[in-house]
Every structure is written in structure tokens, then in C-alpha cells.
Amino acid sequence: TIFFCIFIGSFFMGQIDPSIKAIGSAQMAAYRFFKVHDNKPAIQRRDADERKEVSSIETFAFEQVHFSYPARPTVTVLGGVTLTINRGQKVAFVGESGSGKSTIMALLERFYDPSSGVVYVNGWDMRTFKINALRKCIGYVGQEPVLFSQSxxxxxxxxxxxxxxxxxxxxxxxxxxxxxxxxxxxxxxxxxxxxxxxxxxxxxxxxxxxxxxxxxxxxxxxxxxx
Structure with missing residues (x-):
């Protein structure tokens, strides 16, 4: 009887192993989920206030834009950039890795605000527009596009x-x-x-x-x- 109980117990212990692995995977997934969920965005949405609507973008303009990422405040990524991009133009930013190309994209999407200087949209400070309305006017393809595992x-x-x-x-x-x-x-x-x-x-x-x-x-x- 004792041998039989040990045998049955060993059998069920073997069945537990996949469940333990699944629990471990679920814990890691939950950790990553809540890390993202609890993260505070650099730009807080306040679309219920008096910010302007925008339905189309005719002009982007940078005026003496300086920028450093919050995690590396002592590293200057953009130092006094001034440029204008009009609707219909095709513009390419070319440079070495870390020269600020992706940073310009992030500022145009208003993922961040400049450390100093102003980004203008249609002649207005970008910060005066509602974020949702602004981003609906923009299509963005990043360095690592994400799609569904489908056809x-x-x-x-x-x-x-x-x-x-x-x-x-x-x-x-x-x-x-x-x-x-x-x-x-x-x-x-x-x-x-x-x-x-x-x-x-x-x-x-x-x-x-x-x-x-x-x-x-x-x-x-x-x-x-x-």
C-alpha cells in the first residue's frame, strides 16, 4: 500500500511541473503588464480642457529646439534645431545612430516636449492642441513595427x-x-x-x-x- 501511494504521488508530482512553469510564466507576464500599466507617460493627456482641435496639418516647424531624454538629462540629443516642413514635402533625416533622427519623430508625434524651444503646428505651439486630435492627423511607422500574427x-x-x-x-x-x-x-x-x-x-x-x-x-x- 505504501509503495502504491508513493507511486501515485510521484505520478501526480510529475503532472504538477507544467502547471508550475505556467504559473511562473504568468507571473512574469503580469509583472511586465503592470510595469507598463503603472508607467506615467511623459506627456499627460488633458483633452477635456480648452486645448484646440486640429483636423489637418499644413506645417510643422521647430524653433531652436533643444532636447535631452528624461533618463539622460545631461546628454544633449538635439541642440538648437530649427526647421520647417510643409504639407506635401518629402523630407529625409540622415545621420549616424544616436544623432537625433528618431528623436525628431518623437517630438513631431509629441511623445515628448522639448527641453527648450518650441514645436509649431500650423503656426501654433503644438502644446495648445489636443493630443488625440493631433495624432489622428499623423501616420507613424516605427523602427520595429508590430502586427498581428495573421495573414x-x-x-x-x-x-x-x-x-x-x-x-x-x-x-x-x-x-x-x-x-x-x-x-x-x-x-x-x-x-x-x-x-x-x-x-x-x-x-x-x-x-x-x-x-x-x-x-x-x-x-x-x-x-x-x-
Whole structure:
């Protein structure tokens, strides 16, 4: 009887191991979730106050913008940048890693405010606009785009689930995704790393009139997508 109990107990102990691993994984996931959840954004949303609405962006302008990240206040990333970008212009910022290209994108999206100087939108201080309204006018493709683990079609349709076939085809053509027709499963192909950036650009195609920002846009292209 004792041997039988030991045998049964050992069997069930072996079954516990996967559950213990699952609990450990859940704890790590919960830690990461609450770390993000409890994080205080650098820019606090106060859209209920008297801030202005904005429906389109005609001009971005930097005036003597200096910036240092809060985590590295002694390191100057931007030192007195002055520039103007008008609607319809195609502008590329070129430089070494750490020279401030991504920082300019972050300031245009108002993920941060300048340490000093002013960023203007349509001639007004960017801080006078509601953040939600401002960001609806902007399309952004970052260095590490994130998409759903689904087909190309499913990811594109996330931007406009009610799009017609013609609208879908036009958005793909605008993003130069026509090469997908040469793939065996065409738009039912599951997303791969080499498709991340062009797919995100295609998703922005639904947002007519949005000002698009691409951060290191070629970093996720592969040969077939080039």
C-alpha cells in the first residue's frame, strides 16, 4: 500500500511541473503588464480642457529646439534645431545612430516636449492642441513595427474592416505591395519580418490626408520586398 501511494504521488508530482512553469510564466507576464500599466507617460493627456482641435496639418516647424531624454538629462540629443516642413514635402533625416533622427519623430508625434524651444503646428505651439486630435492627423511607422500574427489581408483590413475590394486593392497598390500577388498564398500569406514595414505603410493608406512619418523605413525590408 505504501509503495502504491508513493507511486501515485510521484505520478501526480510529475503532472504538477507544467502547471508550475505556467504559473511562473504568468507571473512574469503580469509583472511586465503592470510595469507598463503603472508607467506615467511623459506627456499627460488633458483633452477635456480648452486645448484646440486640429483636423489637418499644413506645417510643422521647430524653433531652436533643444532636447535631452528624461533618463539622460545631461546628454544633449538635439541642440538648437530649427526647421520647417510643409504639407506635401518629402523630407529625409540622415545621420549616424544616436544623432537625433528618431528623436525628431518623437517630438513631431509629441511623445515628448522639448527641453527648450518650441514645436509649431500650423503656426501654433503644438502644446495648445489636443493630443488625440493631433495624432489622428499623423501616420507613424516605427523602427520595429508590430502586427498581428495573421495573414497579410487580415492585418491590412484592421485599418478599415468595411473596405471594399477596390479600396483594398488601391491601398495595396499605394504601398507597393503588388509583389504579394507572386506569393503562393497571395494575401493569405502569414506575415513575415520582411513584410512588416510595407504592411504598416499599407495600413496607413486608409487614413486619407494623414501626415506620415517613417523611422528607419528600410530596416525591415527583405530582398523579395525590395
Amino acid at each position: 497579410i489581408r487580415a492585418n491590412i483590413m484592421q485599418g478599415n474592416p468595411e473596405a471594399t475590394k477596390e479600396q483594398f486593392q488601391q491601398a495595396c497598390a499605394d504601398a507597393q505591395l503588388t509583389f504579394v500577388d507572386s506569393l503562393p498564398d497571395k494575401y493569405n500569406t502569414f506575415v513575415g519580418a520582411g513584410l512588416l514595414t510595407p504592411l504598416c505603410i499599407c495600413c496607413l493608406g486608409w487614413r486619407v490626408g494623414a501626415r506620415e512619418h517613417h523611422d528607419k523605413v528600410t530596416s525591415h525590408y527583405d530582398l523579395i520586398a525590395s
